[in-house]
Amino acid sequence: MTGLPSLLLVGGGRMGSAMLAGWRERGLSQAIVVDPSAEAAKLAGPNVTVVADAAAIPAGFAPEAVVLAVKPQSAAEALPAYARFAGGAVFISIMAGKTVEAVTRLLGVPAAIVRAMPNTPAAVRQGITVAYAAEAVTPVQKALADTLLGATGEIAWVEEEGLLDPVTAISGGGPAYVFLLTELLEQAGLDQGLPPELARQMARQTVIGSAALLAASAEDAAQLRIAVTSPKGTTERALAVLRADDAWPKSFREAIQAATERSRELSA
Ligand SMILES: NC(=O)C1=CN([C@@H]2O[C@H](COP(=O)(O)OP(=O)(O)OC[C@H]3O[C@@H](n4cnc5c(N)ncnc54)[C@H](O)[C@@H]3O)[C@@H](O)[C@H]2O)C=CC1
Ligand SMILES: O=C(O)[C@@H]1CCC=N1
Incomplete structure (x- = not known):
């Protein structure tokens, strides 16, 4: 061909x-x-x-x-x-x-x-x-x-x-943020005393499986998140920490802003 x-x-x-x-x-x-x-x-x-x-x-x-x-x-x-x-x-x-x-x-x-x-x-x-x-x-x-x-x-x-420029920051660099999340999940597992091999396996397969679920599902990311988050359960507690003081939303806004600005700097 x-x-x-x-x-x-x-x-x-x-x-x-x-x-x-x-x-x-x-x-x-x-x-x-x-x-x-x-x-x-x-x-x-x-x-x-x-x-x-x-x-x-x-x-x-x-x-x-x-x-x-x-x-x-x-x-x-x-x-x-x-x-x-x-x-x-x-x-x-x-x-x-x-x-x-x-x-x-x-x-x-x-x-x-x-x-x-x-x-x-x-x-x-x-x-x-x-x-x-x-x-x-x-x-x-x-x-x-x-x-x-x-x-x-x-x-x-x-x-x-x-x-x-914002595209470069979001989808161009996006895989790096997902891989960092994978690394952070693994490290948090180690911090909680999980065996290294298990921490690695869990972090990887959680990201791989979540992406596959997103791909296979008609629901959007927010709905899939809500499906994990039982009222008064464990995930709710974790998400409250990630959102306290606007922590993750603010970090992401600032990170994407910084990458967008870097893309503009590289223009010439
Ligand atoms: N890595 C990424 O996630 C993404 C990268 N990009 C863009 O893609 C471009 C390439 O990035 P990567 O593939 O990651 O870099 P890379 O470093 O893997 O590849 C660049 C290649 O260019 C070759 N090279 C250097 N000087 C050359 C010359 N004068 N003539 C011909 N080849 C030459 C190098 O030997 C190397 O193989 C960059 O401009 C980057 O901004 C775009 C989207 C995503
Ligand atoms: O980091 C970079 O500059 C390139 C563009 C998007 C992903 N890698």
């Missing part, structure tokens, strides 16, 4: 390799990955070539999409080498914070740019990507971006680019 057109992936790290895995399932015709790391070299396979540098891309290669998956801090150094594809390709940037304007400036030429924010559950095709298409992106290019970004999970589009 060769469902996808030729693609160029710049950066084959955690997110880039997860996206590539999703595209492989959709059927790759030809993809080139540019990444200097030894780890990324392992991504080579049927219809996938890995090169260490943009200079090694074959002269006649004409990708329909260029996916920018390097760190925002590497953008200034990496991007100018891809300006030559701006005539024919849609550029899809997943770099945190980097605006369409910044990507255009770093490329040095006008280009059709989609700014998108995936998350790491993409690695198991359970991600969510939120994307914004700039004006120069044609409907056909947007459809291709939708296919590529949707290969790793759900996709939603926004009409206002500024929304990508």
Whole structure:
């Protein structure tokens, strides 16, 4: 099956390799990955070539999409080498914070740019990507971006680019908060004297099982929470602590605000 057109992936790290895995399932015709790391070299396979540098891309290669998956801090150094594809390709940037304007400036030429924010559950095709298409992106290019970004999970589009900053804070970074919760549950189990293996097993399976229940249920998160919380029971006591002095709600509001501001700082 060769469902996808030729693609160029710049950066084959955690997110880039997860996206590539999703595209492989959709059927790759030809993809080139540019990444200097030894780890990324392992991504080579049927219809996938890995090169260490943009200079090694074959002269006649004409990708329909260029996916920018390097760190925002590497953008200034990496991007100018891809300006030559701006005539024919849609550029899809997943770099945190980097605006369409910044990507255009770093490329040095006008280009059709989609700014998108995936998350790491993409690695198991359970991600969510939120994307914004700039004006120069044609409907056909947007459809291709939708296919590529949707290969790793759900996709939603926004009409206002500024929304990508809080999106980055919430769904982009969200898995980290869930994993921290898992770590904290395990630590609390240890603090209560539970055997380490049991504390770990309980913390992991509680998060995994809760996510599966949320996925399988027609009820929303608040209803599922209420279903656990027996009146005058143990959970009610715990939730009262988490909400005392607005503790968790305040922490989350401030954490998301801080991450949103960091996304804005990374814009240039
Ligand atoms: N990790 C995450 O949860 C998410 C990350 N992102 C964004 O995705 C981008 C990549 O992040 P990760 O995959 O986590 O980072 P990573 O460090 O795993 O991957 C970056 C890759 O870029 C390669 N690289 C460095 N300089 C390069 C160059 N000049 N040309 C080509 N490749 C080069 C590195 O060798 C590395 O393999 C970042 O911009 C980040 O903001 C977006 C959503 C979620
Ligand atoms: O932490 C970061 O900057 C990236 C963006 C969202 C998740 N990881």
